[in-house]
Amino acid sequence: MIRTPNLASILAPVLAVTSPASGQQVDGDAAGPPERPETVFDGDFLSIGVGAGYGPSYSGSDDYVVFPLPIVQASVAGIDINPRPAGLAVDFVPDADDGPSFDAGIAMRLRSDRVDQIKDPVVKSLGKLDRAFEIGPTAGVSFPQVFNPYDSVTVSVDALWDIAGAHDGMTVSPSIAYFTPLNRGIAGSLSLSATFVDDDFADYYYTVSPAQSVASGLPAYQADGGLNSVGANLLLAFDLNGDVTDGGFSIVTIGGYSRLMGDAKRTPLTSIRGSGDQWLIGAGIGYTF
Template sequence: MKLITTIAATMMVILPASLWAQDAAEDTFAGHDVFFTISGGVVSAPSFLGSGETSVYAFPNISVAIGDRLNISLLDGVSYDVYKDDYLTAGAVLTYDFGREDSPSDHDLQLSKVAESEIAGLGDIEETAEIGGYVEYTNGNFQAKLALRKGVDGGHDGVVGDFDVIYNAPVALFGKQSVISFGPTVSFSDDSYASTFFDVSAAQSAASGISEYDADGGIMSYGLHASAYVPLNQNVALVGFAAFDQLTGDVGDSSIVQERGSDEQTTAGLVINYTF
């Protein structure tokens, strides 16, 4: 649940691109086909989790899929399918939480104006390396995925996770065989993660003017995510995506959200993938 990495998770971009372009691969690594994907586009997202303002960013990403188990991405991190059969996949993941700035600054990739300092005085939250795992069940066009991650180095040491149910509907778009994916999602965390991002101490309250607050873990948000994947040719694909998340529980009730932000979070964007 963070700005850039939330965008990456919402898109569901990398895996479809590698699957559609397998015939184009020529390189190998340890006997496995290797697929490189370069992504570029535009994304609109909340300035921080719980913000009432949105910012527009240019979106760059590079990912590598080695065989059908290992994926490496600048934004998504590293994932490896330890177990895989026709229905069930289980694996390990190393990701990166980009943290939070209390005073938004001009970013090289930012296309819109810099957001106002809604939470100045709360202090910055440093970037965090996260390790975890996931279990995914697939049956026909349906997928269900549970993912858990724990902060191990940086701004938080809590546990955060997501549960997604996705329906992949084959459709014809622009004369191309495409896929529209949509479904509900739920995110949750432990007390440590919720406290890091949504507590307001007495000192922070005095510095920011935001009321003191003590957040516990639990369900953080629920929402609906959707994407459309359109292969333009063997190597190039167009991906549009949108997501709506409702912050809830202690996170939704946090004084950060209620006094300076919004419990309704919307993300949308358009990306082009080039796979070779």
């Protein structure tokens, strides 16, 4: 679902700002096409970082908490590792030198919704949930040079199943992201996304059983799957030495909004104790070598 850990997923296009598709020379000869210089991202590389976000304490909460966000991205021998919300994705398809690039691989995440940091005492009385470990295929395509020589549009989808015995369900999360450098040292990314869930997922996170109703005072509610959320995130990245092509340190800031839909919005956990409007702000620092 679209909730607090989304900072990690939105960092991915910015950490890859100088990939072969987007890291072309900004200053070129006006008489001909600009040449792309060699960058730290042309071969094997590793980007590591840490951030902090401020967002809802659970999906549907109107109480906000601070949470850490470790970030890892790498490319080794043509295999790419990209961040995901509370997880990562491994792409086994090498990027094309020109034209669209295709992604196909495996994504995974650790979902900790209502495991800890539950600030609402009524929701807390329902009991803590177990962590879910979700894994499944991911696929996508990126189109470079859409509106200018250095931008890109990426469309992707993840389909994940819980294999840890928590919700035992699945999620499908399509997204589209537009990335463009604003100058040699600043990059921006706007992403739109949605999440669909099955009945097992919705029942685990949004149902209020009769026994929980007695314990909490909330009305009993049976949740079903469907469209779970839609959202948007805007990110800005600032290279600390003013040149994104040479790696080093960078600072990333993000602001995001998502809207819970369907039973995720109608459940008493959201409609009575929380809000369908979910906001996120965050910042992080990373280093690439």
